[in-house]
Amino acid sequence: MAPFADDRTIKYYQLGDFELQSGEILPSAYIAYLTYGSPTNPCILYPTWYSGTIVAGNEWLISTPEHPRRALDPERYFIVVPALFGNGESTSPSNTTGPKGGVNMPKTTFYDNVKAQHQLLTQGLGITDQIAVLGWSMGAGQAFQWASQYPDMVKLAVPFCGSARTSFHNWVFLEAVKGAILADTEGYCGGRYMEEKGQQPIVGLKTLGRVYAGWGFSQTFYREKGFEKYYGIEGLERVMVEFWEKWSTSKDANNMLHMLWTWQHGDISAQPLYAGQSGLAEAGHRLSHRGLGRPGAGSQQDEDAFQRALKGIQGKVLIMPCDNDLYFPPEDSQIEKDYIGDNAELKVIKSIWGHWAGGPGDSKEDVKFLDDSIYVSNMFTKEKPIDA
Incomplete structure (x- = not known):
């Protein structure tokens, strides 16, 4: 019987001076990652989400002796968990020094993250076979990106509570999250808060948390006093704090x-x-100026490009939104399924937990539903069936 994880130490894959989709160079870039199981087994890639870290953010869906799972089982699969650029483990503003460190770190797209992860798998870990990719929230965005960016390599993508394109409504929500920090001008100091004050912009970060409070869980969750029932926190002010x-x-x-x-x-x-006639990207993979600062589909050409990208996915896609998710609604997922066609299945998570139904593992019923759904989706070939 293979051990759960022989080495729980986070590893770092050096990318060198990494060219981004913008054309900028991210100097001395690296990806932080952790692996579970044997590399001789089929590979499952499981990227992190917004603010999530490798262990604290993703380990809840991976089988352990304490919390056995059927789907992400290190005894049968080689599970690779790479960290997003910017999460504090991979190259991030907080751990990058020099002229391109801190607030000046070049912006990175999902395309950049997936390109770096592809290099990690193929060059760093020697994985060239087809893989499965799954993830929650921003992890779901990476799953969609993988399936479209490297269609030959992805046998199955399972995005849950996420999207293939940030919608207008989602963009607006994120503007409020961003504004919470930027409005704290005294604390944020133009992004040089550690240099000038030696501390984080606490007022802005607290406000960010309060903005998020109205979105992460559904109205029903609050109405049924979910925080009191599941977390033992009574009263809205205590929930906020x-x-x-x-x-x-x-x-x-x-x-x-x-x-x-x-x-x-x-x-x-x-x-x-x-991208085609949309002008969203240029030859040589560059993200065009038109592709910056633009949410959703601004024209029919944009929508045509979005449809082409989803139709370009060759593997199976299991799309799993939550019926009460306030910023990734099932209606958007239905459009994605329709564009992909017969290779896609839409399976809605029925849960009052809203976005939190997809992670990070607090809702035990939703964890079981996700685990069971991924388990029966038959990730790999008959030689390595997930339901063996």
Whole structure:
């Protein structure tokens, strides 16, 4: 019987001077990652989400002796968990020095993250076979990106509570999250808060948490006093302080803004393979000026590019939104399924937990539903069936 994880130490894959989709160079870039199981087994890639870290953010869906799962089982699969640029583990504003460190770190897209992860798998870990990719929220965005950017390599993508393109409504929500930090001008100091004050912009981060408080969980969750029932927190002010502010003030402000930019610019059609007449991307993979600062579909050409990108996915896609998710609604997922066609299945998570139904593992019923759904989706070939 293979051990759960022989080495729980986070590893770092050096990318060198890494060219981004913008054409800028991210100097001495690297990806932080952790692996579970044997590399001789089929590979499952499981990227992190907004603010999530490798262990604290993703381990809840991976089988352990304490919490056995059927789907992400290190005894049968080689599970690779790479960290997003900007999460504080991979190259991020908080851990990068020099003229391109801190607030000046070049912005990164999902395309950049997936390109770096592809290099990690193929060159760093020697994985050239087809893989499965799954993830929650921004992890779902990366799953869609992988399936469209490297269609030959992805056998199955399972995005849950996320999207292939950031919608207008999602963009607006994120503007409020961003504004919470930037409005704290005294604390944020133009992004140089550590140099000038030696501390995070606490007022801005607390406000960010309170903005998020109205979105992460559904109206029904609050109405049924979910925080009291599941977390033992009574009263809305205690919820604000003990749950939301505790989370937000544990983060680095520039990291949060960097990942937020990545999220806002999520769009699988903004790559040369699919952009066509939309002008969202240029030859040589560059993200065009038109592809910056633009949410959703601004024209019919944009929508055509989005449809091409989804139709370009060759593997199976299991799309799993939550019926009460306030910024990734099932209606958007239905459009994605319709564009992909017969290779896609839409399976809605029925849950009062809203966006939190997709992670990070607090809702036990939703964890079981996700685990069971991924388990029966038959990730690999008959030689390595997930339901063996």
